[in-house]
Amino acid sequence: MFHPRGTNTRETSNEPPRGKKISILGSTGSIGTQTLDICRSHMELFTPVALAAGKNIKVLLEQIKEWKPLMASCDESKLEELKAGVKALAIPGYDPVLLGGPQGQIEVARHPDCRTVVTGIVGCAGLIPTIEAMKAGKDIALANKETLIAGGPVIAPMFEQYGVSMLPVDSEHSAIFQCLQGIPKGGVKKIILTGSGGTFRDVPLEEMRTMDPEVLRKRSTTHPNWDMGAKITVDSSTMMNKGLEVIEAHWLYGVDYDDIEISIHPQSIVHSAVECQDTAVIMQMGWPDMRLPILYALSHPARVPADLPNPRDGRDFGDWWKGEGKDGKLTFSKPDLEKYPCIGLAYKAGRRGGTMPAILSAANEQAVELLLTKVIDFLDISVVLEKAMDMAEAENKVVLEPTLEDIVEADRWGREAATLVSKTLKTAA
Ligand SMILES: NC(=O)C1=CN([C@@H]2O[C@H](COP(=O)(O)OP(=O)(O)OC[C@H]3O[C@@H](n4cnc5c(N)ncnc54)[C@H](OP(=O)(O)O)[C@@H]3O)[C@@H](O)[C@H]2O)C=CC1
Ligand SMILES: CC(=O)[C@@H](O)[C@H](O)COP(=O)(O)O
Numbered sequence: 001m002f003h004p005r006g007t008n009t010r011e012t013s014n015e016p017p018r019g020k021k022i023s024i025l026g027s028t029g030s031i032g033t034q035t036l037d038i039c040r041s042h043m044e045l046f047t048p049v050a051l052a053a054g055k056n057i058k059v060l061l062e063q064i065k066e067w068k069p070l071m072a073s074c075d076e077s078k079l080e081e082l083k084a085g086v087k088a089l090a091i092p093g094y095d096p097v098l099l100g101g102p103q104g105q106i107e108v109a110r111h112p113d114c115r116t117v118v119t120g121i122v123g124c125a126g127l128i129p130t131i132e133a134m135k136a137g138k139d140i141a142l143a144n145k146e147t148l149i150a151g152g153p154v155i156a157p158m159f160e161q162y163g164v165s166m167l168p169v170d171s172e173h174s175a176i177f178q179c180l181q182g183i184p185k186g187g188v189k190k191i192i193l194t195g196s197g198g199t200f201r202d203v204p205l206e207e208m209r210t211m212d213p214e215v216l217r218k219r220s221t222t223h224p225n226w227d228m229g230a231k232i233t234v235d236s237s238t239m240m241n242k243g244l245e246v247i248e249a250h251w252l253y254g255v256d257y258d259d260i261e262i263s264i265h266p267q268s269i270v271h272s273a274v275e276c277q278d279t280a281v282i283m284q285m286g287w288p289d290m291r292l293p294i295l296y297a298l299s300h301p302a303r304v305p306a307d308l309p310n311p312r313d314g315r316d317f318g319d320w321w322k323g324e325g326k327d328g329k330l331t332f333s334k335p336d337l338e339k340y341p342c343i344g345l346a347y348k349a350g351r352r353g354g355t356m357p358a359i360l361s362a363a364n365e366q367a368v369e370l371l372l373t374k375v376i377d378f379l380d381i382s383v384v385l386e387k388a389m390d391m392a393e394a395e396n397k398v399v400l401e402p403t404l405e406d407i408v409e410a411d412r413w414g415r416e417a418a419t420l421v422s423k424t425l426k427t428a429a
């Protein structure tokens with residue numbers, strides 16, 4: 001039942017890496033900028049050689065000025081602006097390769113000098129660059145969970161085929177990976193994914209139903225503990241993030257859905273746990289700070305010194321042990337599946353397998369976009385997703401042994417289905 005695949009790494013030395021060259025997809029986002037923070041604090045260990053951004057040219061140019069990567073890419077519509085910006089920097093002797101669009105991301109992902117690609121792009125847009133990176137023999141430091149959730153059936157066989165690893169950056173999966181170090185094969189019984197419960201964790205469902213939809217929408221883009229991009233923050237509010245993480249854990253660790261549990265842990269101090277066959281439970285703890293999982297994905301198997309105080313108040317993790325303030329308490333409870341229907345939908349999609357997770361994840365990306373653009377309300381999200389999954393069954397859209405083309409098509413169809421369903425909702429209203 002438990003068979004780690006992509007996390008079987010080719011690293012053999014416990015010594016810290018020296019000058020490991022990395023590419024970053026989504027360098028201007030939350031994960032991307034924190035990866036560069038880690039490079040900055042560990043200059044001798046990690047060197048970014050290629051950066052891929054979307055439309056944020058201002059931040060990309062600041063990064064180019066600081067890091068002088070050999071290659072940079074951005075959205076096609078911004079390429080001329082990027083070229084002009086780099087020219088205006090007038091860095092003597094510096095002449096990087098500048099690219100645009102999906103091909104630019106692919107070239108960054110498979111840059112000949114890079115060893116590991118940090119995938120901090122958001123959504124299924126990361127699928128093809130990640131696959132191309134693996135084909136080029138690059139290790140993946142995976143933040144972009146949507147890629148593995150949609151592409152799992154195609155990506156899983158590639159670990160052995162190309163001899164590459166996929167180490168988790170997602171905090172829960174990093175926690176599991178850290179807990180697994182030293183547990184012998186066959187020693188694990190169950191994975192316990194912790195989740196904060198999101199911004200509405202203390203608001204009863206009945207009250208949410210009576211709240212102003214604009215208030216719900218605005219609040220759903222805030223997180224009680226983590227500072228992250230908009231899409232994943234909304235996913236935390238619906239707890240679809242945890243549902244997606246169940247599917248991510250299935251693919252990363254080869255674990256059955258029956259052996260993955262979710263626990264609500266409002267403090268986000270325990271990042272996940274592994275229950276062993278002998279009933280021991282091993283947890284990994286730390287501040288809600290992505291810099292640690294990013295660092296570990298890049299330094300594994302070494303543990304390198306780092307100074308990572310709580311990003312929200314600057315305290316050292318040692319302060320936590322003194323039981324100061326609210327952090328002195330750790331609580332755990334079962335999720336309310338009526339309040340968080342997305343959890344049930346994710347288990348259902350995962351168990352169905354094939355392209356159903358790709359359909360669900362794509363429909364969810366679209367539903368979040370429709371929420372942020374005020375087309376649907378927060379409580380509509382799970383309704384849209386359930387209807388999209390039903391539609392996929394009714395129209396025989398689930399391919400059980402998909403090719404990459406089937407997954408790309410499932411992604412396209414899932415978005416379209418969510419849009420169609422959302423129109424039905426509005427008409428009904
Ligand atoms: N943030 C976090 O703490 C965590 C994030 N993750 C996962 O990491 C991934 C990134 O999340 P996060 O950093 O929060 O997201 P952000 O929204 O902060 O950043 C997304 C990055 O991807 C780029 N981007 C977005 N869409 C596209 C596209 N279609 N093509 C090319 N580039 C694109 C953006 O470019 P630009 O801004 O220049 O337009 C930006 O650099 C997600 O999959 C998320 O689930 C997982 C665990 C924790
Ligand atoms: C930081 C990280 O890994 C996120 O996925 C985080 O876990 C989101 O918080 P929730 O626990 O609320 O989903």
Ligand SMILES: [Mn+2]
Nearest residue numbers: 170171172245
């Ligand atoms: Mn997570």
